[in-house]
Amino acid sequence: MNFRQMTYLNKLLVYGFLLGVVPLAILGFLSYFRASTTIQTYVEAGNLQILKHSQLAVEQNMKTVETALVAFLNSPQGTDLYNIPLDYNKYEPFSRLESSMRQLQIYETGVFDVSLYNLQYLWRVSNAGITTFENKEEELKPYEDFLNSSMNSTWIKNERGIRFLKKSPIYVTNPAMLVVADIPYSHLSKLLLRANPLGSTAILDSHLELLLGQDQGSVQQLLGNTELKKKLSGDDAQGQLVMKRDGESYGVTFVHSTFSGWYYIAAASIDEITKESRSIGQFTWWTCAGILFLILFAAWFGSNNMYRPIRKLHGALVGSGDKSSDPSGSKEDHIQQIGQSVTKLLDREKKMSSQIEGYTVQLEAFFVQKLILGDVRKREITEKLNMFSYATDWHKMTVMAVEIDTLEGTRYSRNDQDLLLFAINNMVSEIIPQTNRLAPIVSSSSQLNVVGTVLDDPEAWNVELQLWAEAIQQAASNYLDVTVSVALSKPVEQWTDLPRAYQEAGEALNYRVRLGNEAIIYSEDVVSGTDEMIHYPLKLEQELLASIKSGYQLEAEEKLCNFMQELVRPPFHYQEYQLSLFRILTEITNLLQVEGIPLRELVSGEAPLIEQMSQLRTVEEMEEWFLQKLITPVITVLEERRSSQFQNISDSVIQMIHEDFDTLLTLELCASRIHYHPHYVSKVFRQETGVNFSEYLLKHRLEMAKGWLTETSMTVTEIAEKLKYTSPTNFIRYFRKIEGITPGQYRERKTGNVSKD
CATH class of the missing domain: 3.30.450 (Beta-Lactamase)
Known part of the structure; x- marks a missing residue:
């Protein structure tokens, strides 16, 4: 079963059970591990002690044997044997020797045989008796390595046990005596068996x-x-x-x-060592099983007691009459149902709070908008201000209008303008203290603020306004990467004067045309109200139109720049500026209408020109727009139209020359046929063909004459008359001038026939 799908009561049971089981299991495991580890440690320590006791018993036995033999060899009885040859007449010394050697073979040390070799006189005494040996190398071969070594004594291994070898006297090159004592394995095994019953x-x-x-x-x-x-x-x-x-x-x-x-x-x-610890583990397991049963019962009893308040809470929130709310019969337990009920209550409260807050914000913004538009009655103003907890003791009030300069060259499009204005609206809420402003609002393409102060000093108020305006511009640049201009109306003292202040701020924003982007504009500085006459730059307009008609792109750009700068030269009035722009727009579009070119070729699929122009704010934007949207396209269209017209005129004249070359054809006659002035036709024809009308006519007649000379039998006189020359001499002179030979020579060279003329 999935733990997450369990009811809360079952989870309490599981948690209570685990709370008792986990520590108990850990304790039992650690106890078993500790017991088995301790037993193994004790056994290893016991084995170490047993080995040391075994070592002590064996080496004590060896040292006893070694000490007894050394004592015997160093005794007077032993030293006398060095120089005694084997003589059966001397029985007494050897009898004592045999008795002493039997005394060395005691049961406790395990020595069962002691042999004494006289290396000088070649005799041996052992349990087998006293014997002599003549072959010293053969007799002493088992001990050859020891005798040749520098050791004085040693223990070696043989088939029946271990053997002790001892030279005497010591520290001499050729010892006189060699003692050999044997201890059987059986004696050593008794020591080991008695010492280590484990393993x-x-x-x-x-x-x-x-x-x-x-x-x-x-x-x-x-x-x-x-x-x-x-x-x-x-x-x-x-x-x-x-x-x-x-x-x-x-x-x-x-x-x-x-x-x-x-x-x-x-x-x-x-495994043998830990056999006892396994029995301890079984006992521990059964003990833990009993304790687990007690823990399970305690967990069930305690969980039910703790769950009782939850049942009561469930009955209060959800209702106790619903059988499906029982955790045992529903996928959702009491806690989940209680949580759902509480969540619904909180959601309702949150939605209501959010709606009330949203309505309050909207009401504030709606009130401010109506206030600056003059739609709030005077007796309602104070009531609304108190309702929204606004200050009512301001001595001076100013309308601040913030507008984005341009979105060209930024990562935004025009569709993002509303979002940007709302972002600026939030920035203003943080920059301007709440005690000095009403709710900021967004209106059309501007962000509007009604700010006020209790100060009576105009200069101090202007300084504060300047700081807020600069902070807004800095925040827009840092966080939104756009530039904004701020317009400030003249200070007013009455709430009913705010509509006039709003109008002043809006008019002041229009003066960015002259001041440029990211400007802070005070209404009292730009709206001077002077009646000085403003002159329209008619001469610059005519020069600009002439450059456009002539197709001089660079000259048109220069004239446009001069024209725009003249429009914003003081004294400057925005209304006059707009009228001047509409006038030059009309004059440029008239150039197309005169040529019979529809205006839709320029604005196909775009907003109307006046709408596009009304969205521009600075001189630079306006100049760029006129250049890109009007002047350059108009020049291009006129050039295309003019080029097509010139081609048509030239083609018509050429066609008349080819058809009527053998008549008295003149430029005036051709111009009259196509309804253009002869001078204009002459200029166009020369521009299109590179030669004037007379030259082209003479060259065509010459080509026709060359063809007749080679392809017909016409005489030179007949050809001259056909081509309307006044005399054959003039024809011959012109032919020689162009070809370098006379017509008759040309015919003779081309056909081989002699001309009749």
Whole structure:
């Protein structure tokens, strides 16, 4: 079952159960882990102590044997044997020697045989009796390595046990005596068996070869482990390690003897060690199971008691009569249903608060808009101001109008203008203190503010207005990346004078045409009310129109710039400025109408020209618009029309020349046929063909004469008459001038026939 789909009551049961189970499980696991770890640690420590006791028992036994033999050899009885040859007549010394050697073979030390070799006189005394040997090398071959070494004594391994070898006297090159004592494995095994009842104990010699052990097969298998050999070959005097054999884990403890160089090791199965801890784990599990049952009962009982207030709350909010609200029979439990009910209540409250707040904001904005438009009656103004908690003690009031200069060159389009104005509206709310303003509003293409102060000093009020205006411009530039201009009306003292102040601010914004973008405009500075006569730059207009008609693009741009600068030269009135723009717009469009060109070719698919022009704010924008939207397209259209007209005139004249070259054709006659002045036709024809009318006519007649000379039998006189020359001489003279030869020579050269003329 998905935990998230469980009812709250079941979740309480689960949480209560887990709250008791998790600590208990952790405690049980840690207890079992601690017990098993502790038992293993104690066993390893016990094995280490057992090994040390085993080492002590074995080495004590070896040291006892070694001490007894050394004492015997150093006694007078022992030293006398160095120089005594074997003589059966001398029974008494050898009898004492045999008795002393039997005394060395006591049960406690495990020595079962002691042999004494006289290396000088080549005799030997042992349990077998007193004998001589003649072949010294053969007799002493088992001890050859020891005798040739620098050691005075040592313990070695043999088939039946371990053997002690001792030279006497010591520190001489050729010792006189050699003592050999044997201790069987059975005696050493008794020491190990008595010492270590846990696991397997073994003794290794210095070469890591097994001397003896309780379970020699298992020990031999363990010795095949390279990790164990590497550990034993180290410099550690003692240690433990865990290793695997046949899938079973073993704990190996070792002690390295500095006396004999032997290794005492103990290997115990970890499974056997932890057998007791598993029984402890079973007991712990059953104990935890009982405790878990108690925890489950306590969780159920406690959860039901804690859930009782939730049932009561559910009955109050949702209703207790609905059977489907029971968590056991519904996918939604009481908590979810309570949450849904509370959420609905909060949503209703939030919506109502939001609606009331929205209505309040809209009412404020609507009141301010009506106030500046003069639609609020005087007796209602104070009432509304008090209702919206506005200040009513202002001594001076000013209408501030903020407008975006241009969206050209920004990342915005004209469709974004309303959003930008609302963003500026929010900025104004943060920049201007609430005690000094009414609610900011957006009207048409401007953002409007009614600001006021209790100050009586006009200069101080102007300074404050200047700071707010600069802050608004800076915020618009930083956050919106647009420039804005701010217009400030003259201060008024009465609320009923705000419509006039609003009109002044709107008129002041129009003066950006002269002041440029990002301007702060005071109405009292730009609306002077002077009656000085303003002259229209008629001469510049005529020069501009002449440049357009002539198709001089660069000259038209220069004339337009001069014209626009003349329009904004003081004294400047915005209404006169607009009328002048409408006038020049009309004159330019008249150029198209005179040529019979419809205006729709310029504004196809766009807003009307007057509407486009009314949206421009600065001289630079206006100049750019006239150049791009009117002058350049008009020049292009006129040039295209003029070029087409010239081509038609030229083609008509050429066609008349080709058809009527053999008549008395003149330029005047051609011009009259196409209804143009002869001078105009002459100018156009020369511009289109590169030659004048007479030259083109003569050249065409010459081409026709050359054809007749080669293709017909017409005489030169007949050709001259046909081409309307006054005499054949004039024809021949012109032909020679152009071709360099006479007509007769030309015919002879082309056809090979001699001319008759």
